[in-house]
Amino acid sequence: MTLIEAVLLTVTTAATPLLLAALGELVVERSGVLNLGVEGMIVMGAAIAFVAAKMTGNPYFGALLGALAGCAFSLLFGFLTLTLVTNQVATGLALTILGLGLSGMIGESYVGEPGVQLEPISFPFLSELPLVGPLLFAQDIIFYLSIAAVIGVSWFLFRSRLGLQLRAIGDSHGSAHALGISVIKTRYCAVMFGGLCAGLAGAQLSLVYTPQWVENMSAGRGWIALALVVFASWRPLRVLAGAYLFGAVTIGQLHAQALGIAIPSQFLSALPYLATIVVLVIISRNRRLTLMNTPASLGQPFVPDR
């Protein structure tokens, strides 16, 4: 494997959790719900996936349980914001705080223990292609799922009837309700999909990225994913591009540290966060464009009148 291949491979590994989490949140926000609990769902997914994989020795089972944990956690958010119409911003924060605490408790006795790694699956012949082979055809299952999810979500949102309904709800839940579309039910499904994706993103962190449990190992990725959705102006392919851009920044920062560049490591570590702010500024500068792209009902509570 050449050096370039190795570097690109680490970029995909760094980008995949961002991509998954952002893609899930994109669907959630397209339905008009703002879930700030992504960080909490990721870290819960990571903890549950690690523990489940460790206990059974099966990383696939771990990944599955991690995704389900994210989904279960999102249901908690859904129940509060959709059924009890609580403030979405505050509820999302509660989810993050609870997730960081609960995952810390669950993972406490596993700190420092070696984990179970999700091994890459190689496609015969294809994986032997130069450059693209190892990059696209010799990866772990979560990478394949993330790419499939981009295609699936794009198709769903812009080519399917249900996707059209979901976008309609996000843009005007009142009108959608009047048309007889079930706003709450659709939003529940969207929120659960977001949880599933975030949980899987977490599983990727503890089963692929660094196969071990470290407290708070999500390290702000949930928040970066939220920023990516804005960056992508709520479009799946742009999420893909954004996630890989950020993966590259993260990896570049790590390589710069390894090369012993004379900048203090903390400044390099701050780069992804600073890059997020810069990107947000660039994207949101054009107020008209942002308003045009943002789902109009985003963050608005909905109570059907009867």
Add this chain to the structure above:
Amino acid sequence: MRIELERRPSHSALFSVLSPFIALALTVIAGAIIFSAMGKNPVHALYSFFIEPLTEVWSLHELAIKAAPLILIAVGLSVCFRSNNWNIGAEGQFIIGGVFGSVLPIMFHEWNSVLVLPIMMIMGMIGGALYASIPAFLKTRFNTNEILSSLMLVYVAQLFLDWIVRGPWRNPEGFNFPESREFHVNAILPEILPTSGRADWGIMFAVVATILTWFMMRYMLKGFEVSVLGQSARAGRFAGFSTTKMVFFAFIFSGALAGLAGISEVSGSIEQLQPVISPGYGFTAIIVAFLGRLNPLGIFAAGLILALTYLGGEAAQISIGLPDKIARVFQGLLLFFVLACDTLIHYRIKIHTAERANVAGEGA
């Protein structure tokens, strides 16, 4: 089964008062379930988590130490949230306040004067306010989402503190430990009642901030402006209030209080800079703000309750051998229950069983 909400004609005064207490009760019940699930006697565990820290005078001092930063930050955040500005980065402003306030005792440590402490406190407030004005500037100038920008700045602040403590400000006589030099006695916030415990004047800052903010929100035009712009930016503009100025006011106000909390913590209970100076006060304060229903007086009480979860977490670790992360779990649960119970203020909750739901459907 189906749950339906029915909007109350006017908000329920009864539940306004009761809902935080219902939330607390539910949190205790959930806590009992968690303790049982972890194989501990729930009564014993709850006692050592919530009651034991209150039974001795020295631990009441500890409670004040933990409550002071929470109340200071949350009082500031309440003004911010009321004006519909979402400053989620108080943790970062706390840290930068601590660093800014430490410039004097670390870089000019030979200078001994009674003026050191007041200048430190003011510097801390300036540091927090400046750091908080970054998301405010980005929001007003570039329309940038303040939730995300203020949060990203938390990570940046944490890394900055880590760097400055390990690098330029590392104690030359500190045997290479990653910490700054210890503060001179003039730079240490004095204790209030040194005979009975180590609570410092930080708690008095919290009392003063609570009263002043309460007064401002209730009797001053600025407080009215905060509420009007928070409820309807449009209505506020008709009244001649500026949204842009309000964004800056809210962020600088909350940032300054978070910064004051930061430097009080550093000069009061830590007495030097360390790579980590906050056990998540900035985030917990968000819960405090909501539990206190964004009212300074309520926040004071809520701050004491949340401070108890920190002490309870330590107690859980020492006396019943549970990880101290359980404090965070309690905090998260409490916020969930607070938010859920607030629904009772504005809505009646109707639970339909399947059969009744059908009847209701036919009726409609």
